[in-house]
Amino acid sequence: MSEVRIVDRMRSRPFVDKLMLVAVLIVLLIGLGRFVRVAAVVPYAAYNLQQKTTAAKEAGRPPSKRTVFEVFAEHRYFRAWWGGRRVPYRAGGDYLAVVTHHSANRTLGTVLGTVVERELEAGARIDEVIVPEDVEALLGAFPGTSFTGADGVTFTNPWASIGSSAGLITEVPVTERPYQPLLNESEVAELESVTPLSSQTDRFLLAEPAEDGSGTWILHSRVDGKRRTFILMPLEFSPRGDEL
Amino acid sequence: MSLITAELGPVFVAMLMGWSALWPLRSRLGMLGYHLSALPIGLLGWSMAGAFSTLVGRPFDAVATLVGAIILVAGCWAIAFVTGEREGDETPIPWKSYVAAAAVLGVLGLVLTVARFTVSNNDSLMSYWPHGVALQRTGMFTAGIMATRSVLIPSVTAAHVLFGSKWAFTIYTLLAANTALWIAALLLKGPLARTDRTVKLIAVGGALAFLILEPSFIFHSFFVHSHMFSALYLLMSLGCLWLAIPPAEGDEPQSYNNAFLIVAGLSAAGLTLSRPDGLAYVFVPVAVAIAALATPYLRSRNTVAFFAPLLFVVYTAYASVYLTAGVWAADKLDGVTAMGILGVLAASAFAPWILLKLDSLLPFRFDGERFLATLVLASAALLGTIYALRWEKASLALANASRNLFGGDGGYGYLWYSLVALLLISVLTGDALRRGSWTRSPFLSVLLFFILAGLVHGTSHPGRIGVGDSFNRVAFHAVPLMVFYVGAVVARILSAPIADAVAEAEGSSQR
Numbered sequence: 001m002s003e004v005r006i007v008d009r010m011r012s013r014p015f016v017d018k019l020m021l022v023a024v025l026i027v028l029l030i031g032l033g034r035f036v037r038v039a040a041v042v043p044y045a046a047y048n049l050q051q052k053t054t055a056a057k058e059a060g061r062p063p064s065k066r067t068v069f070e071v072f073a074e075h076r077y078f079r080a081w082w083g084g085r086r087v088p089y090r091a092g093g094d095y096l097a098v099v100t101h102h103s104a105n106r107t108l109g110t111v112l113g114t115v116v117e118r119e120l121e122a123g124a125r126i127d128e129v130i131v132p133e134d135v136e137a138l139l140g141a142f143p144g145t146s147f148t149g150a151d152g153v154t155f156t157n158p159w160a161s162i163g164s165s166a167g168l169i170t171e172v173p174v175t176e177r178p179y180q181p182l183l184n185e186s187e188v189a190e191l192e193s194v195t196p197l198s199s200q201t202d203r204f205l206l207a208e209p210a211e212d213g214s215g216t217w218i219l220h221s222r223v224d225g226k227r228r229t230f231i232l233m234p235l236e237f238s239p240r241g242d243e244l
Numbered sequence: 245m246s247l248i249t250a251e252l253g254p255v256f257v258a259m260l261m262g263w264s265a266l267w268p269l270r271s272r273l274g275m276l277g278y279h280l281s282a283l284p285i286g287l288l289g290w291s292m293a294g295a296f297s298t299l300v301g302r303p304f305d306a307v308a309t310l311v312g313a314i315i316l317v318a319g320c321w322a323i324a325f326v327t328g329e330r331e332g333d334e335t336p337i338p339w340k341s342y343v344a345a346a347a348v349l350g351v352l353g354l355v356l357t358v359a360r361f362t363v364s365n366n367d368s369l370m371s372y373w374p375h376g377v378a379l380q381r382t383g384m385f386t387a388g389i390m391a392t393r394s395v396l397i398p399s400v401t402a403a404h405v406l407f408g409s410k411w412a413f414t415i416y417t418l419l420a421a422n423t424a425l426w427i428a429a430l431l432l433k434g435p436l437a438r439t440d441r442t443v444k445l446i447a448v449g450g451a452l453a454f455l456i457l458e459p460s461f462i463f464h465s466f467f468v469h470s471h472m473f474s475a476l477y478l479l480m481s482l483g484c485l486w487l488a489i490p491p492a493e494g495d496e497p498q499s500y501n502n503a504f505l506i507v508a509g510l511s512a513a514g515l516t517l518s519r520p521d522g523l524a525y526v527f528v529p530v531a532v533a534i535a536a537l538a539t540p541y542l543r544s545r546n547t548v549a550f551f552a553p554l555l556f557v558v559y560t561a562y563a564s565v566y567l568t569a570g571v572w573a574a575d576k577l578d579g580v581t582a583m584g585i586l587g588v589l590a591a592s593a594f595a596p597w598i599l600l601k602l603d604s605l606l607p608f609r610f611d612g613e614r615f616l617a618t619l620v621l622a623s624a625a626l627l628g629t630i631y632a633l634r635w636e637k638a639s640l641a642l643a644n645a646s647r648n649l650f651g652g653d654g655g656y657g658y659l660w661y662s663l664v665a666l667l668l669i670s671v672l673t674g675d676a677l678r679r680g681s682w683t684r685s686p687f688l689s690v691l692l693f694f695i696l697a698g699l700v701h702g703t704s705h706p707g708r709i710g711v712g713d714s715f716n717r718v719a720f721h722a723v724p725l726m727v728f729y730v731g732a733v734v735a736r737i738l739s740a741p742i743a744d745a746v747a748e749a750e751g752s753s754q755r
Contacts, residue, residue, distance in 0.1 A: 016673045017737045027662040035457045083655025088361040088466045
């Protein structure tokens with residue numbers, strides 16, 4: 001059956017069948033168009049990054065550590081297409097996860113526990129884990145507090161506090177350090193200068209905070225010879241207030 | 245062990261388990277059906293390994309793996325024997341196809357493993373991974389696993405831990421590729437089977453292009469969660485049912501392919517064990533199976549072919565927990581509720597005969613196709629009643645779901661507008677409810693899925709606004725199914741001129 005013959009026959013198809021085919025075609029073209037527009041950002045991001053790197057070198061400044069993927073993931077075309085979902089990251093290395101403030105209370109203990117377990121299995125001797133001193137500041141409020149979301153729903157935060165989550169890291173001596181819950185940019189810079197984490201660790205900061213946008217945390221590890229120290233740092237400073 | 249061994253080891257072992265379990269069915273499944281089924285069905289072997297380790301109280305290790313594989317293979321072979329689906333005199337599967345399937349899996353898996361792209365959320369970090377690690381060490385399906393995650397993904401994760409994985413991620417993208425291939429295979433073997441190459445190319449190419457360019461599909465391809473598992477098993481179980489019991493043509497007797505019925509039953513088991521609410525969603529393929537089986541040509545071995553593998557896998561997994569941990573208490577899915585649903589699942593196996601009896605007793609026809617439509621209407625009425633009685637909570641759930649799916653908050657962009665528009669137009673074309681077609685059952689399946697999802701999510705909690713909302717993510721399970729449905733409608737429209745031409749040619753030759 002030739003294509004010409006199919007087209008000839010299509011002329012006699014009912015109107016609704018033609019409408020269906022046209023609708024499917026439009027949907028496909030929209031999807032393809034959106035994808036092409038987003039894909040076109042990749043060379044733009046690469047060019048943009050290269051220009052900035054060159055400019056930084058010429059000015060005698062250290063080049064940006066951002067990757068093409070990070071620049072791409074922050075572009076508005078990508079963000080509009082991706083729809084606010086979490087952006088894929090590369091598994092492995094020191095990085096474990098970016099955790100939203102909303103989820104930090106649920107995840108922190110597990111994150112620390114997983115890292116500790118992983119390192120112990122790898123034969124490491126873990127001397128200390130830095131954990132926040134102020135549980136309430138970490139969680140936004142103490143477990144059991146009632147919250148009212150933007151949709152009017154009141155819910156209680158039932159998740160375990162660090163104290164009980166720390167059961168995952170039993171046997172590991174814990175040193176508590178002063179904790180600053182919400183840092184501004186200069187405070188982050190100050191912290192980075194005191195503990196030069198970014199020069200010694202891989203850092204993956206992924207676009208906007210996912211989901212509710214109430215805060216982003218990042219897990220760093222500091223390498224000092226055979227010794228590694230982990231710290232979970234807040235990186236988002238202006239909670240939108242949608243959830244917590 | 246290396247990253248590659250850790251990521252691909254469990255995948256290839258699952259593939260071997262799948263090939264072995266489906267070995268007696270290979271000719272009846274055909275080369276494509278056999279190889280595409282192997283990985284998803286083989287993954288069930290890891291659940292059987294977990295059930296064994298739970299029962300005997302040993303770690304999830306190589307011995308448990310071996311016994312799990314034996315349980316799966318022996319169960320499938322026994323069902324194949326009982327249903328008469330053994331290797332016959334049909335075309336054998338060429339050995340080169342095994343090499344090709346393994347090569348495709350290996351190369352794709354290698355690229356994905358080296359790329360290391362993954363996405364995680366609280367559930368991935370706090371639940372799936374720790375549950376998998378704990379399961380590998382203790383070998384126990386705990387009440388926590390049963391209530392919050394069900395057994396399949398913790399078992400697959402435990403298998404990765406056994407192979408030395410630090411984070412299991414490649415399997416999700418491989419299942420996404422499998423989903424896309426299943427859509428192509430279902431279209432080619434089903435509604436496009438008797439059409440020409442150009443139409444096949446247009447319909448399959450369009451369906452695949454739509455799916456793989458869709459951000460939610462790409463996201464779930466990397467997301468360490470239950471959604472790609474559920475979407476694949478839902479599509480597979482329904483698709484295999486349609487291939488097993490295709491629409492009868494004219495006055496021809498209804499044909500049954502028990503091999504595809506067995507794979508449909510196993511896939512339904514995978515759907516059940518992928519999430520705790522899989523126990524609800526499994527009633528979509530169960531309803532379709534009841535409707536498809538209830539014809540005057542039904543024989544008991546056809547019903548056994550679908551229900552036996554489903555019950556064998558699900559009951560083995562749940563029985564291991566009931567026997568060791570007892571009836572567990574939980575907020576989400578407690579042991580009593582699960583037991584009740586499992587009872588209904590077993591009772592469903594008798595439904596085709598009850599339907600046939602009703603059809604003969606009632607003053608109006610009540611065959612399978614009418615049953616499915618009636619069930620959808622009755623379920624919708626039930627959902628409406630429950631929502632009306634709990635309107636305060638339900639209205640909030642509806643508002644949140646509406647904002648997520650259509651208002652942009654759920655991150656779907658124009659997807660649901662497109663799919664709903666296409667579904668509505670398909671009602672106008674008549675494909676949605678045309679009896680004896682490839683499109684009626686998929687359309688009703690989509691409706692039934694959303695009714696069940698509405699019951700599960702709308703009555704328990706109102707959800708929340710944002711991409712992380714549970715219903716928002718669960719809605720994705722139906723996307724591959726809806727893509728298949730739209731592809732089947734397009735296939736019918738494009739094939740119609742050819743069918744007309746063939747009929748015309750046959751008519752003129754007879755004259």
